[in-house]
Amino acid sequence: MLTLSPSLLPSLAAAVLYAAATIYQAIRMAQGAKADKRLLCLLGTFAVLGHSAALYFQLTRPDNLGLDFFGAASMISVAIIAVGMLACSRLPVENLLVLLFPLGLVTELLAQFAPSGTVPLIDEEPGILSHILLSIMAYGMFTIAVFQALLLLLQDYRLKNKHPAGLIKNFPPLQTMESLLFGFLWAGWILLSLSLISGWLFVENLFAQHLVHKTLLACLAWIVFSVLLWGRNRLGWRGHKAIRWTLGGFCLLMLAFFGSKLVREFILHI
Incomplete structure (x- = not known):
């Protein structure tokens, strides 16, 4: 049966x-x-x-x-x-x-x-689970930020080429879209910071052989997003520069989690 x-x-x-x-x-x-x-x-x-x-x-x-x-x-x-x-x-x-x-x-x-x-x-220890939950929330928030950045890029392109109708007709104003992007980035950066802190506190060895690449890439992504938010606050970064930094930091996070996971599970089988 x-x-x-x-x-x-x-x-x-x-x-x-x-x-x-x-x-x-x-x-x-x-x-x-x-x-x-x-x-x-x-x-x-x-x-x-x-x-x-x-x-x-x-x-x-x-x-x-x-x-x-x-x-x-x-x-x-x-x-x-x-x-x-x-x-x-x-x-x-x-x-x-x-x-x-x-x-x-x-x-x-x-x-x-x-x-x-x-x-x-x-392992279902509360500290490990909190680290995993914070990591997922941080990754999720940055994913939303990336999608927001892509919509912002599309909106900017259509407006510059004087085609504001169709898909982007009901988008909020460009300035509002950009403010939303940085709101998501700030939320993701805070969650990623908490995730890294919880990792230091609860994971026995963040630089063990199977974790070292993930740890280093996540730290690099944190630095990229920190520089982006500093540039926004101090230098007024916006538009294409903000979108490039957002995509760069997100690519590092993708490599940190999915890249190492793909290699370990489907190539090394560990």
Whole structure:
């Protein structure tokens, strides 16, 4: 008798809801109209609930947590989407959801159906879990900042070429978009700082062989974002310079987490 994985139904439900929300919002944006925020958030909320339920079944083990490459990507994406929807309740950032919902769709399906590599088991000590949670929140906030930077880049390009209609018609003013970007960057920088501090406090050896690359790259990313925020505050950095620094710091974070994880699980099998 065929036994279905308990994560299959919530995973598929989340994927359908993410797809429906993405298609609906994309159609409204193509028409130059605003999507109904309440409907969008309703679809997103149920998608996040299904996504979270699927993750619970995918990651839990009898005595600990198993966090493989695709499971980690899925967990980060659902955290990003949850933060994005919370931000939508107070800030005009619903345009970000047209990028975030497909991210949730892809990562959840990969976590459900893609073959996993070596599955690292995570100790459930409170200090270690707090470090992991802070790292995920920091990565999620910087991911939102990157998507905001890409939308800002698109808006700037369309305005300079005198094509302000269509997709960007309902965007907030350029100055507001830039202020939102730096708000996300400040939040991400604070969370990344707390993540690094908790790592020093609770991880036995941050410079062990399997952690040294992740630690150094995360510290480099922290320096890049620190310089960017200092440049914004002291030198008034904005526009393309701010976007380049944002993308550079985010690439370092991606290498820190996903680069080392990909190599360890699928190449070295450790």
